[in-house]
Amino acid sequence: MRTYGQYCAVAKALDVVGDRWTLLIVRELLTLGPCRYTDLREGLPGIATNLLAIRLRELEDSGLVRREDAPPPVATTLFSLTERGQRLLPVLQELGRWGAPLVAKRARSDQFRAHWMSLPLGWHLIDLTPEAAPATIELRVGEQRLTITASGGATRTRPGRAANPDLVLSGGPDLVAGLLLGWFDLETVRARGLRIHGDSSVLNRLGRRTPGSIGAITQE
Amino acid sequence: MRTYGQYCAVAKALDVVGDRWTLLIVRELLTLGPCRYTDLREGLPGIATNLLAIRLRELEDSGLVRREDAPPPVATTLFSLTERGQRLLPVLQELGRWGAPLVAKRARSDQFRAHWMSLPLGWHLIDLTPEAAPATIELRVGEQRLTITASGGATRTRPGRAANPDLVLSGGPDLVAGLLLGWFDLETVRARGLRIHGDSSVLNRLGRRTPGSIGAITQE
DNA sequence: CGGCATCCTCTTTGATACTG
DNA sequence: CAGTATCAAAGAGGATGCCG
Numbered sequence: 454m455r456t457y458g459q460y461c462a463v464a465k466a467l468d469v470v471g472d473r474w475t476l477l478i479v480r481e482l483l484t485l486g487p488c489r490y491t492d493l494r495e496g497l498p499g500i501a502t503n504l505l506a507i508r509l510r511e512l513e514d515s516g517l518v519r520r521e522d523a524p525p526p527v528a529t530t531l532f533s534l535t536e537r538g539q540r541l542l543p544v545l546q547e548l549g550r551w552g553a554p555l556v557a558k559r560a561r562s563d564q565f566r567a568h569w570m571s572l573p574l575g576w577h578l579i580d581l582t583p584e585a586a587p588a589t590i591e592l593r594v595g596e597q598r599l600t601i602t603a604s605g606g607a608t609r610t611r612p613g614r615a616a617n618p619d620l621v622l623s624g625g626p627d628l629v630a631g632l633l634l635g636w637f638d639l640e641t642v643r644a645r646g647l648r649i650h651g652d653s654s655v656l657n658r659l660g661r662r663t664p665g666s667i668g669a670i671t672q673e
Numbered sequence: 674m675r676t677y678g679q680y681c682a683v684a685k686a687l688d689v690v691g692d693r694w695t696l697l698i699v700r701e702l703l704t705l706g707p708c709r710y711t712d713l714r715e716g717l718p719g720i721a722t723n724l725l726a727i728r729l730r731e732l733e734d735s736g737l738v739r740r741e742d743a744p745p746p747v748a749t750t751l752f753s754l755t756e757r758g759q760r761l762l763p764v765l766q767e768l769g770r771w772g773a774p775l776v777a778k779r780a781r782s783d784q785f786r787a788h789w790m791s792l793p794l795g796w797h798l799i800d801l802t803p804e805a806a807p808a809t810i811e812l813r814v815g816e817q818r819l820t821i822t823a824s825g826g827a828t829r830t831r832p833g834r835a836a837n838p839d840l841v842l843s844g845g846p847d848l849v850a851g852l853l854l855g856w857f858d859l860e861t862v863r864a865r866g867l868r869i870h871g872d873s874s875v876l877n878r879l880g881r882r883t884p885g886s887i888g889a890i891t892q893e
Numbered sequence: 894c895g896g897c898a899t900c901c902t903c904t905t906t907g908a909t910a911c912t913g
Numbered sequence: 914c915a916g917t918a919t920c921a922a923a924g925a926g927g928a929t930g931c932c933g
Binding site for chain 1: 677678679680681682683684685686687688689691693696697700718719760761763764765766767768769770771772773775776779780782783784785786789792793846
């Protein structure tokens, strides 16, 4: 392991998580929870398989990742974050906030996985009517699904399809993210091809947590 | 520039600041303010000089760093952070918080610069008596000096010596940091060799911002 | 001196093929 | 499924030279 050799907390942190791909592996584990080697590879397009194996071992040695052999019927190795690894969430959150302007436009060559929106949406969206019964929205981007649940004032986002969604939004990642993160309003994304099925009034229930202000999705 | 090619804010952020040394250069610029190439090299022991030049150009191209030719009598190039670059402060803050446990013990080979404590101390220390007149503490670690000013409820920390310090703390980095960040109490660091000159009651004025609790330095 | 550029070596990363 | 093995390319580290 190459180290900066500096008696400084930032440098020490980067000694552990500063290598290429490392924080993206943590992103996957934070988003997906315990998962298999192949799930990780799926969510990390571009990584070389040997590098993923090396990084996982390093993360294990640093105490950020735990490897368990799941019992039958799963019968496979599961990787998950330790408590220490989970504490990297605020680091990823700040990196994501800082990087948000960089995803305003999508490059043609950019890969996309719907679950990458999971953490940012969870941070950004709030439930404006905490008293109401839980509501679910399913996002469809290509074949991939993501489920947002609004309940008790907060929202939770997880990979996969919803059982009984109140609303379904289908379209490209820039349209879906653009609407929910507040780059575009409802009319704009609809005009650009976003498809909306179900009870669109659910959108009024979602608010955006912006630095200093909170607004409903359809406002602005 | 190598890119992850992922439509994800975290990955995009790492495309810009994920390269080796990049965030440490930002640390230096945040801590020191506008400074010269040689000042940066001084604060980044271990960096190859050509790599510093390359990184500075990349940071300039990404719009995080500005290069200005200072007028006489300085007559040298000054590097400073743009607004966009300064917004990386929360990222460094979370990285530093996460990395804090890793500097509990100092490795023999670890380099040290007093100004590396500047950002963490500024985040961590608060002024418990906002009404009182400003107080200053000078830290001496080897030949290096750092000045802490407590005033109006907050503390500010900057590199360099104090004009008229109320208190001077001298000793190794682990002792100075250990006392101020709350790893050790006053008796312990004194027993281990920390030297204290001046009005040590100033320490009672400083509180630590810990997750959930605030305590005076000499407590606990 | 300050601010690099060059040259060289060594390490890390990437791509691909293969295996228990 | 969960990797290892191999090889080529890119990046980092170190020494030194150059130029205003």
